[in-house]
Amino acid sequence: MRDPRVGTFGTCAIVLDLLVRTAAIAALLDRGGALVTLVVAAALGRAAILPLAVALPYARPGGGLSERIGLAGAAVGTAAAAALAVGLAGWIGAAMLGIAALLTVGLGVAYRSRFGGVTGDTLGATVEVTTVAALLVSVGLR
Numbered sequence: 001m002r003d004p005r006v007g008t009f010g011t012c013a014i015v016l017d018l019l020v021r022t023a024a025i026a027a028l029l030d031r032g033g034a035l036v037t038l039v040v041a042a043a044l045g046r047a048a049i050l051p052l053a054v055a056l057p058y059a060r061p062g063g064g065l066s067e068r069i070g071l072a073g074a075a076v077g078t079a080a081a082a083a084l085a086v087g088l089a090g091w092i093g094a095a096m097l098g099i100a101a102l103l104t105v106g107l108g109v110a111y112r113s114r115f116g117g118v119t120g121d122t123l124g125a126t127v128e129v130t131t132v133a134a135l136l137v138s139v140g141l142r
Helices: 008-033 035-048 049-055 068-115 119-142
Strands: none
Touching: 008 035, 008 119, 035 049, 035 068, 035 119, 049 068, 049 119, 068 119
16 A cells, blocks of 8 residues: 555546446436535545544554544544435435445445555545445435
């Protein structure tokens, strides 16, 4: 993860992320609710990293992120994103919240077993995966 170059798998992941995100946004523009869904998905994606940063150790020696965020900050940020999701998007927002929560737990387990914790790269991947998944849930329910 210290190598700044993007390899084949990284390039494929970025292209796939952009293709799926573009298709989801196009579908939302046809069905309505695109702006609200984009705001909610972005908030949930960014909030997903807060509990991971606090609950899991930093995978590299030298400290991590939990000292800067803290348990209270993670709780407030996660609760704010959840309230925003349900407040703006109703039951669809609750479904988006549910998939984001499931992915956060699943990714956290995977990061712990594979890397021994989290890094900036894994947290960034969490943002992307949960954001796209939340968009796809919204498309599927509209």
